[in-house]
Amino acid sequence: MGNNYNIKRNAPEPSQEDIQKFMDFDALLEAHRNAETPQEGAVIRMFTSPREGQIGSRMRRWVVMGAGLAAAAAVALLLIVRSLGDLPTPEQSLAVADAYFAQQAYVNPPLASVEPEGRPIKVNAAEGATLDLDAGTRLVIPRTAFQTDRGQLIESGDVDIYYREMHDAVDFFVAGVPMTYDSAGTRHYLQSAGMIEIMALHNGQPVGMAPGKTIRIELFSNVAVQADGSWPSFKVYHLDTVARNWVFYGKSAMVFEAEANAEHLEGLSPADRLNAEKAAVLVADPKPEAPMKPVKPDGKAVSFELDLKDGSLPLEPGSEEAIASLQKGAIWQVRPNSSPFNENALNLEWKSARLKRMSEVEYELTLIGEANELRLLVQPVITGKDFERAQNSYDEAVQVYEAKLAEWEKRTTDKITALESRYNQEANDKGTSASTQTRKVRHIFDINTFGIWNCDRPAPLAKSSFRIRMIEDQNGTRYPNQTAYLSDENGQSIYQLHTGRGSTVYFDQKKGYLLWMMTPDGKIALVKTKAEWAQSNPKKGVKLKVQTIDRAIRNEADIRRVLNPN
């Protein structure tokens, strides 16, 4: 027989008075104040909107409790090794850099004044919308896709969508979005084909996405397609500001700009044929439908009992699918958008009924008599114990749905991956030359929460590197402890690094890179990398002579003029 517990039989319960002796809220408050103060890790100040402060506070996150102490220890270590002449070891410099970044907000726009203004796009919460935005971007928002921060579905009124896209290094720099990605203990950087930031407000309050709902994002970017017809695939990541890392979400479907028809593949380019076959996969195997969440009556609207499943009222053809979706015990509540009607009509005798599902919550119920019809927009609602039962059934259905969804995602991903492999193999077999062609491509992916999403591919750090001995501008100003930004000529990524002594800069000698930082007076200091730096002594490092550009940075255009003067 086991002895896993110390079982106390009929032990006396303490009295209320005994317990109250231990209560001391003031001591708790004091302990809270004296405890190591957690810092704001990621304050996403994405849009300048009337609710900016609230959006920021909503995103408050705790950083690792020991970050402050680690930073102090690391700086002390740095001071010790500084006196020895050589650079600190790469591990020591990395510890200093990690401690530095741990104290920074994870999403850290370097210039608050340059943040873009938010222009809300109004969407009717009950109806959803398909938004066609600039540059061809499309957002497909389903019906009743939002919920309040209390988990209540928003079924009426407008929701303000705030949306922006980021496509190049300047965009990423302005947004302050980190582009490094740690996976299985290895650091990568993300080469982006397009990044989005999306959030929503309802009556001025931030809202979330309803469980089971997704917003489809379609955005364009240019992709380098090899002459053999192959191209890089892209994945979708969501920025987790709590874990301070990107989280892999899935692969994006890529559709090249030229439309393709699966039934007429002949004569199309390999890219368009693949595109068409992918579309055919999704048509043949559509995404599973989310279950309907049970809803309680609101008590103000007219509600009535009508069991369409018991056969007492004949049903018109075409009602079967809608009937099958009904939950047991549901009664009907008239929707506010239904046309006014005489409630006494509900007591009339009707010959038959027709039911049609209009949305996830709304049905059209037509009661048909000898010479008249009554058409109502209604929704099923559930009361009392039936609601509990329905809620339990819903919970189970969600689990089944999630399992089906996971299976569907795996199934379709496998099929699409197999298609891509086949086309890539065919392209390789042709052995065509390596010249590339830039093609416009539409990336399609679904998101299930608001925040920052990135359609990209992780790349390992470049093999060549040098270490920073010191950074100094033409005026003799040094930058020993701040964030620097490194971007290559493609501008698909940006790498944030610490300017401290001994920091390592990874770069490809064949490419041109720009390294820059903000000066204390709001200007940009920059330098172009030189291939020979890769041969520098790793113990001595490279003294970077940066050029501070004497131009005030007031907006994004100013940044572009400084970083891309041509």
Added chain:
Amino acid sequence: MFANLQISRTLAKNEWMDRSAKTVSESALHQEWEEIRAAQGNPALFRPLYERYYESVFRLIHRRTSDMELSGDLCSQVFLKALQKINTYTFQGVPFSAWLFRIAVNEVSQHFRQQQNNRVVSVNDLHLHDLIDDIGTDPEEMELLRRKMLGALENLKGDDMQLIEMRFFEQRSFKEIADILGMTENNAKVKVHRILERLKRRLSGG
């Protein structure tokens, strides 16, 4: 055949989540959410929540420690952690108490893990009787059954004991258990049912 339609305007009144005394109404949840938001902005405004739940958290801990001083210490830790983490709390339709109880259960588990001691399970004979009744074993001399049951309980895994303890010895609803342990109500019911089946087999010598 004609349908029998009946208008009803009064179906949606009294929308309580659960009529048991240990759960709260939606309006109370709403009011509490406002208090939590206030405390998120100013820790001093955490006081009403502290005063409302101190005793129930203390009792939960005491039943698992049987030590007043230790319960006081752990209770302080629970509320300190709650205050430190309150900015991460988001409303998901679950009472704030469930969140506090979850922290408390974890705090107790962590304490006994560190001390490498067996944790206390407080069992009242009356509740033990309920448990035996629920299992529905053959009638036997009650004291013998109680001792057998205590022996069977000794073998339960930690998670299973939490469920039996909350359901029978603390008389919590499945909804509340589900909220505290972060599972669905249905899952809690199924798990308890399975544990009872196992206990029954053990009691009958199977």
